[in-house]
Amino acid sequence: MKPSPFAYTRAKTVKEAVALLARHKDDARLLAGGQSLIATLNMRLSAPELLIDINGIRNLDGIARKGKYVEIGALARHAQVENSDVIAKHAPLLALAMPHIGHPAIRNRGTFGGSIAFADPAAELPACLLALGGEIDIAGPRGKRKVKADAFFKGLFETALRPQEMITAVRIPAADKSARVGFAELARRHGDYAIVGLAACARAEGKRLTDVRLAYFGVGNTPVRARKAETALAGGDIEAAVKTLELEPNDDVQATAEVKKHLAGVLLRRVAAQLMGTRT
């Protein structure tokens, strides 16, 4: 199908983009990478009056180490993050996850901020951000604010972003020597949205793990922490962790809830092995 008619304009600064959003309210949508938005327009699942193209805003695509954090600009393309030396060195979880996001042609356009703002429950980056305990920088008509990942993902495609706000950057703690990460997903075709996926990080203290954070995707309306399994895994018992999983996925076009629950256990064993440094 073809999109219904809309007007198009370009914002050159964050301030301009936010002012345009404030003026046009629900009739306007921001256009970043467009890899989800334009698909929904083509299918007429969404029909805004105005698209505000933010691709021309300068200095919004940087990837840099800043003290204890790695900061990723909202307009950084997935391919840029995938090929970044800073990410390879200081954000190993993202380095593991990036090749699973869409396909090369999609990764050339899709943006980090766009993926977080869209908050698809089966997408990789929201779960990674949740696992890492990241933080989101937001600009709006009343100025700037920060929201922690734990408080950002509210419901199905619903986030803490208010209608006239936009994401400007995302920050995650830079990995140090004790950081351990794990990532696995099951999809019918490489690059498709996952049936079930798991992003995880932890800290190694000798042979033990602490600060385990497990974030599942594709099993609910938002990425979900598996808190009991985190505790069990810190105790070193993988099978106990699998038994404590209390996920409540719905049946969807890809798999039934029962299949998803089973696969969640399979992924937990694989990811636990990655965290503990033993290969599967």
Added chain:
Amino acid sequence: MSGRTLDISLTVNGERVRGHVEARRTLVDFLREDLALTGSHVGCEHGVCGACTVRVNGEIVRGCLMLAVQCDGATVETIEGLSDSGEVADLQAAFEQRNALQCGFCTPGMLTAAQDLLKRSKKVPSRDQIREHLSGNYCRCTGYHAIVDAVEAVAQARAKGK
């Protein structure tokens, strides 16, 4: 620059072109309907099938997930350009030799994506790498083996030729 219809100017396969397009016009529809470059195909129109794969400023993109107005000032290359310049001549020959196409609907996108991999690879990519790079391009005829064979053969031949 704003409105429901906009003037754009871009380079397509080495030629300067101008257009007056609706904002909602996707890049692939602009190429096909306005420029009569029908080598780029329209399949799913939501980024899944890869039949509309073209190059914008040297990088492969989905022609259905980019608007024509976003390509104002850009350099766009389609299968017609890659074919005329001879850039993918060896890939085309290998596809033909190995029956890496039947109906041909996916072939322009498949060749464009394959060329992207070969251009970027410093050494001959593994079959897994070829499969992964082409994972965003559906083919419903071949079962993919012949396509992977063809791309692998060209990668090896190019490596020897250098």
